Amino acid sequence: AQKITQTQPGMFVQEKEAVTLDCTYDTSDPSYGLFWYKQPSSGEMIFLIYQGSYDQQNATEGRYSLNFQKARKSANLVISASQLGDSAMYFCAPVITTSYDKVIFGPGTSLSVIP
Amino acid sequence: DGGITQSPKYLFRKEGQNVTLSCEQNLNHDAMYWYRQDPGQGLRLIYYSQIVNDFQKGDIAEGYSVSREKKESFPLTVTSAQKNPTAFYLCASSSKPGPYGYTFGSGTRLTVV
Numbered sequence: 473a474q475k476i477t478q479t480q481p482g483m484f485v486q487e488k489e490a491v492t493l494d495c496t497y498d499t500s501d502p503s504y505g506l507f508w509y510k511q512p513s514s515g516e517m518i519f520l521i522y523q524g525s526y527d528q529q530n531a532t533e534g535r536y537s538l539n540f541q542k543a544r545k546s547a548n549l550v551i552s553a554s555q556l557g558d559s560a561m562y563f564c565a566p567v568i569t570t571s572y573d574k575v576i577f578g579p580g581t582s583l584s585v586i587p
Numbered sequence: 588d589g590g591i592t593q594s595p596k597y598l599f600r601k602e603g604q605n606v607t608l609s610c611e612q613n614l615n616h617d618a619m620y621w622y623r624q625d626p627g628q629g630l631r632l633i634y635y636s637q638i639v640n641d642f643q644k645g646d647i648a649e650g651y652s653v654s655r656e657k658k659e660s661f662p663l664t665v666t667s668a669q670k671n672p673t674a675f676y677l678c679a680s681s682s683k684p685g686p687y688g689y690t691f692g693s694g695t696r697l698t699v700v
Contacts, residue, residue: 476629507688515675517630517691563629575689577622577630 474499474568476578484584485554492539493549493581495564504567506540506547507575511561520562523547554585589614593678593692599700600665600672608663608695610678616690617683619661623647624675624694633676636661637683665697673699 475498485491497503505524509517523531523538531538539548547566551558561580568574591612600606612619618637622630632645636655650669655661661680665672675696679689 509689515677515694515696517677517679517689519688519690522688574632574635576632579629580627 474566474576476564476566476576478562478564478578478581480581481579482582482584484586485551485558487556487585487587488553490550490552491554491583493551493562493564493583494546495548495578496544496546497564497566497576497578498545499566499568499576503545504569506538506567507565508536508538508547508549509563509565509577510558511563511580513560517563521549551583556585556587559583559585591678591680591690591692593676593695595695596693598695598697600697602699603667605664605666606672606697608665608676608678608697610661610663610692611659612661612680612690613659614680614682614690615658616680617658618681619655620679620681620689621645621651621653621661621663622677622679624677630677633663672697 477496479494507522508520521533521536523540535552537550563580564578565575594609620635621633624630631647633651634653636642639658642655652664677694678692681689
């Protein structure tokens, strides 16, 4: 069974502050790595960042960075210098290696940036 | 510009009717996927296809059907057997199966009336 936990259903952050979104996954199959996606209120899913399980350094993409702890199956997303446009749902999505390399999405965290 | 086009954006269906959601991509991607999203929840995989003329069931395939006759197209039919079809449906593609970023369409919101 595969289970992805995002313990913070809703979060608030002050504009220009940093925020950390949590993600842990409990999967019976090995994981290649993990994605984070953003979903604004318009509904489209936007790729943010990816970290491979065997990457030595944590991934960074602009204001986004991952705190990936493979042994704990934890991959927290850090957003620095929050902007109003960061208000959205955020989903972590590990890539599970089964007979097909499948991306499983967590339940999501709603982030609201306060001016 | 390359991307994924889903149509229509909003769709209303009467109970007992089948309805087909369109998904077209011009990214030359091999793999395509259909996800369902219910309010306040994450995405659940309905069907996926790694190559033309081949597709596999995802976690919630019951009441749905797909075809992959062309690389560019992966339509999803919501049949009358799907008991609770009201949801937001997202189509995605990736260059190949595996840990490669997905490109998503803008979604179709299906409502049963």
